[in-house]
Amino acid sequence: MSDPVIDLGVLRHGPDPDPLPRPPRANGRQLRAALVALLTLLTLAAAGAPPPRRAVVTLPVRSGADVLVDGDLAVVIEPTGTSNLQQRRLAAYRLPGGEPAWQTPLSTEARYWGVFPLGELLILTGFEIGPQGRDMTTIAVDRATGAYRWQQPGSADRLVDGNLLLRSGGESEPSVLRVVDPCCGTVRWQLPATTAAVIPRETERGVDRLILNPPNGPIEVRDATTGAVLARADLLPADGGRFGLEVLDDLLLVVDRGSGSVTAYGLDQLDRRWIRPNVTVDFAMNCGPVLCLRTGSNQLQALDPATGEVRWSSNRWGWAWGVEDRLLANVLGGGDSPDRFVVLDALTGQEVAVLGQWDLYRRDQGDQLTAVRKHPDGGVVVGEVDMRAGTVRILDVLRDARGECQVIDYRLLCASPNGSYRLWQLGR
Known part of the structure; x- marks a missing residue:
């Protein structure tokens, strides 16, 4: 299983995003690690009696599986054998006990799979990376029984309605966009094949806007629920050079690679709000009350989203x-150690607290962060981040976990030393 993914209740196997947006790995120092371990032990000792043993369920999950926990059901996509690892099956287990509920073979082969719940259905998207790009397929099955409902080409995104x-093609092939009713796959609206980047x-509720950026033509903003065009404008740089687009809340950022400028437009009308010259941007991030730019000079800039003025940089x-x-910011560095995190004041950039080295995961509901790291004597330490206080409150030390963890709502899924995967209840 690969590195865990934040913000999704899925352990993904393949080239998916790392926990939290684009985090470089941070260097660990032996002295700092020793102090962190000592502080952890002192914290646990000061708490008095050990916490009550948490409810745990062992899932028969094989290496390379994808896992989704949805309420009273744990759903696993795993290989059916060792001869063909791309042939997978879908299996469900009832919680809290872990009893088998149903299983069904998947009707198509794919190297990577993702799964998410939608009402009474489970939506699965599988894809294979080939010379022509990604060949993607979406399958809908009944959540209660695993019964097959429908299958169509493309990857699936949940809309706000x-x-x-469903999106297919892209990269070296024209993109095909269509919106379907999840009950039966019936098409609600669709667009002709397009060479535009989408x-x-x-x-939090799903996709609500689509930005189409054709190679030579005006940029379009469409309502994702109806396909209607909300705005259309030619935002190409004057010199016709390379540019990139970033969508952050109600702003569309046009990053001009040639002149080194960033121009912000209102998303629904493409009205120009501000321009920031003389900046080379690697990527942009939503940072709460400020807009963060990561520049080519390894600098993090915090801008006022209304004016584009720099509030602070570091x-x-x-x-x-x-x-x-x-x-929540990570310290620049490299290596395989957990990231070292600090808490900053968003408006000033002032360092408020040092959290230390953790793997951090956002729970499915809200912004609550769960912190996990390996314990020096075995197992993993589990904590809860208090951003206001700038602290990590230790919840437990799970001796039967070795890592490869994922927080799924109020549960923690980790690999165990014997190769299986276990699910711990974190509490509410």
Whole structure:
């Protein structure tokens, strides 16, 4: 199984995003690690009696499996054998006990799979990377029985109205966009094949906007639920050079690679809001009350989203993630150690607290962060981040976990020393 993914209840096997947006890995120092371990032990000792043993379920999950926990069901996509690892099956287990509920073979082969719940259905997208790009397929099955409902080409995104956006093609082939009713795959609306790059705006409830960027033509903003064009404008740089697009909340950022400028437009009308000259941007991030740019000079800049003015900048942090008026930032570095995190004041960039080295995961509901790291005597330490206080409150030490963890709502899924995967209840 690969590195865990934040913000999704899925352990993905393949080239998916790392926990939190684009985090570079940080160097660990032996002395700091020893002090962190000592502080952890002192914290646990000071708590008095050990915490009650948490409920744990062992899942018969094989290496390379994808796991989704949805309420009272744990769903596993795993290889059916060792001869053909791309042939997979879907199996479900009832919680809290872990009893088998149903299993069904998948009707198509794919190297990588993702799964998410949608009402009474489970939506699965599999893809294979080939010379022509990604060949993607989406399958819908009944959540209660595993019965097959429908299958169509493309990858699936949940829309804010409960329907599904299916996208196929792209890269070296024209993109095909269509929205279908999840109940039966019936098409609600679709667009002709296009060579435009497609950028969805994702919200907590699903995708609500689509930005189409054709090679030579005006940029379009469409309502994802109806396909209607909300705005259309030619935003190409004057010199016709390379540019990139970033969508952050209600802003569309046009990054001009040639002149080294960033121009912000209102997303729904493409009206120009501000321009920031003389900056080379690697990527942009939503940082709560500020907008963060990661520049080509390894600097993190925090801009006022209304004016584009720089509030503060620093070359100490690799990236940041906003929670209310605080930022969670990681320290620049490299290596395989867990990232070292600090808490910053979003508006000033002032360091508020040092959290230390953790692997951090956002729970499915809200912005609550769970912190996990290996214990020096075996197992993993599990904590809960308090951004306001700038602390990590230790919840437990799980001796039967070795790592490869994922927080799924109020549960923690980790690999155990014997190669199986176990699910711990974190509590609410």
